[in-house]
Amino acid sequence: MADSTASANAYAGMDLLRIATAGSVDDGKSTLIGRLLYDTKSIFEDQMEQIEGASRRLGEVGVNLALLTDGLRAEREQKITIDVAYRYFATPRRKFILADTPGHVQYTRNMVTGASTADVAIVLLDARKGVLTQSRRHSFIASLLGIPHIVVAVNKMDLVDWSEDVFRTIVADYTAFASKLTVADITFVPMSALEGDNVVTSSTRMPWYQGGPLLHMLESISPGRRRNTIDARFPVQYVVRPNQSFRGYAGTLASGSLRVGDEVLSLPSGVSSNIKSIETFDGTRDEALAGDAVVLTLTSEIDVSRGDMIVRRKNVPTVSDKFDAYICWMNEAPLEVGRSYVLLHTSREVQAFVERIEYKVDIDTLHREPADTLGVNEIGRVELVTAKPLSFDSYRVNSATGSFVLIDAATNVTVGAGMIRGETNPLEQDERPKASPNVTWDGWNITRAEREQAQGHAAGVVWLTGLSGAGKSTIAREVERRLFAEGYRTMLLDGDQLRHGLNGDLGFSPADRAENVRRVGAVAQLFYEAGHIVLCTFVSPFRRDRDAVRALFPEGRFAEVHVDAPLDVLTSRDVKGLYRKQAAGSDVGLSGVSTPYEAPAKAELTLDTAALSVEDAVAQVLAMVRERSPKGSITGG
């Protein structure tokens, strides 16, 4: 089948993005989805004929694109969607899976279901009505379920004369409300789903808006960002045992990565071993990454079975039978405190009960209210106790090991969805206020959004990586000077300078380099939250460390700049004399010479300083910053 390789390669590069939408009747959600499917050519003629016929029967003028997405007959009759429906469309770059959910309060459970796997939520609102209770509800659920990106689609702009003022007011209202949530990245798009403006193609009727159409945003968000790439967690699903000499553990690596030779523990037993091999049908591998479905074999015969979790010896989850969680109740029969339920967590099933309900959240006002039970579609914070310990992380850090469902043991129906906050802390309990009037989700006092609004530009991080002497500091210092002169809030973090203070206890081993970069990332995040353009110049030789920092920031707010020059050029520059020392035989741990340097695979910008003048290199970085954080910008993008 050699002739298939050309096109096989073309789609091997496509990736996958999961979207959740929510909207109430008449917001135009079905029209929007119909439009997305229609304009990406995901609708076929026979489907078109069906909805043309259906439109006529319902007495509609023209074709009602909304009918494309209304599934079951009963719903079609009542003209509403009442369950999660999945839609598929694709562009040459990306395949999209869209979980389409209804927006009324009585369908909260459906929204939670749709949001549980999404990379991005589209919150649809009507330009004439602005930010309503239901928009707040959708956003709260997106935040609670840890969706990293929200796109606020301000629909029906055709009905407000394509007014920029209307759009800006909505953006300001929403931004003020969203400061209570922890969503990393919020962008806004003015559109008309009906007429197709800014859905798939740019609108010509809103020249004041430059952000591009919705589909373009969906194409540029990076997927899988909610996946934790640091903490290796391998829940064992199934033991593969074809013969006496092979015993393998099948499962999907929920987060982090594992390599052959890694020292691991099996939890909850705590017995240790090493990874002997990583098997797949397509051959053995050196490494497994989050999301990979593989079979692990271990060097020693230890007792591991379904429900156990294999983790790195030096990075373990919490193992406890008592924890604190948010629960969304999904069943008509309310949650009963003290009653036994079956809890399903990773590949483990245990008996569990809710010890107490701390409060429930009014999802429209975000107020906390005392409660003895949770009814259908209610969300609350509870304390759970399990019959056997679970190995978990907090949902915020790791959605794969922080999520669970509750099952009614009598009916076998799934009745609740849970997100673990952490181990129950008995000391903390008494200090906690029982019911405080406003829930703020671990927010800052003055939010970044407010600061950005006040200062007139978005915050961002520019990370310059490259070998010693490549030109990182020279470029960054000049860039900062210029930005500062233009009125930007800036901060420059430099390797040498931090190693004199905060990182004074660290050397140059891979582990210390990783810790160095981790701390720098945390510092950069503080300045970022304070609204600054943060320039960081660090050799940061390992891709994994840099990616960990990248993961701290929303899409579009972190840019990696690879400052590159050939080794002979670096050796001849040798400002710090390191290359000379190294050549003279004293191992100074010089990245790229005696220790490895992993060049970025997908840097936002690569500067070859052997070819470019300092001025040109500076100009390129400046252009990027100005484009990403323009002065006077208002959107969160």
Next chain:
Amino acid sequence: MKADVRGHLYALENESIHVLREVAAQFERPVLLFSGGKDSIVVAWLARKAFHPAPIPFPLLHIDTGHNFAETISFRDEYVKLLGCDLRVALVQDSIDQGRVVEETGPLASRNALQTVTLLDGLRDLKADAAIGGARRDEEKARAKERMFSHRDRFGQWDPKNQRPELWSLYNGRKIQGEHFRVFPISNWTEMDIWQYIALEEIPMPSLYFAHEREVFVRDGIHLAKTDFMSLVEGEELERKVVRFRTIGDATCTGAVLSTASTIDDIILETAAARLTERGGRSDDKRSEAAMEDRKKAGYF
């Protein structure tokens, strides 16, 4: 899939393997429903990967209407040999002989509706508690809301209003005695994904999917193949045409499309430009707009 291919097909493959392993772990006697069409060929392919280096830990079950294209059966037997798995066949003819069902008569007769009974009987004979199928959510509107783990009551019926919520990658397969599940590991794949995967993995395919010359006639706007099981009614006429099939099922109701696509690549190009859904060529779906939904409620897979 090779470790360096990390695109959407790889993500879909991983998800399907995860679901298949959940089935093996949560159920005592699963079976994989194998129709001989591309979707069940892909599901079986994924099942082989999921349990490697062990063989697939459950049998394949073919519900045979007896109205097959000859190619389907020979391909089936070769493919099963290639995968090294266990094949069971349940014959609709047996259900007819046992008086479990009454065969439709006349030129428009189809055994499609009878399959449901043979299927349920077949599952009961194998004491199956989970039946893995190759249905996809993009195939048909009623399927857009189907779960990966779809609960069926003791009569094999599906209640679309009362489905269990399915969150993250947690699948609730708990049931009481006598109930069973339908599991759809490729729910999130589209027809395009299937063909791209077949190309990338070089999965063998029955020749019916590729363009060939055959005697066909037109009924309800659909090209049906001449077979021994169907007679023409007035106004219908046999013609020789170059056609291929987009789905493979019962020979009496699977429509052919006029096509010259003779390689997987041609098919991918054709699928990208296609103006009709693949089910658009199934005459049984045309009977009413809600046809599929009604059949599903009755236990059709």
